[in-house]
Amino acid sequence: MNIEENKHHLLWDGMQSIDVMKLILSKEEYIGFLKGQIIKYQLRLGKKDDPTKEIRKIKDYTDELNKVL
Numbered sequence: 001m002n003i004e005e006n007k008h009h010l011l012w013d014g015m016q017s018i019d020v021m022k023l024i025l026s027k028e029e030y031i032g033f034l035k036g037q038i039i040k041y042q043l044r045l046g047k048k049d050d051p052t053k054e055i056r057k058i059k060d061y062t063d064e065l066n067k068v069l
Contacts, residue, residue, distance in 0.1 A: 027068065034065040 022030055041058045045051055 031065065031068055034061050034068065037061045038065065 021033060025033060038058055038061045041054050041061070045054050045058075048054070
């Protein structure tokens with residue numbers, strides 16, 4: 001996934017928490033997680049981070065959802 005690699009996202013060398021979720025969640029659970037992330041960033045757009053950064057996250061999660069579907 002193209003999610004921004006910040007130090008707080010990395011768990012192990014080259015592995016982010018989203019990678020672990022993809023491995024341990026069922027396909028249906030992972031789809032639900034992705035939908036939840038998309039909704040979260042849409043609802044808080046412009047309230048926490050720079051809107052451009054949040055739109056990028058929405059796009060990244062949407063792209064990943066499209067790959068899974």
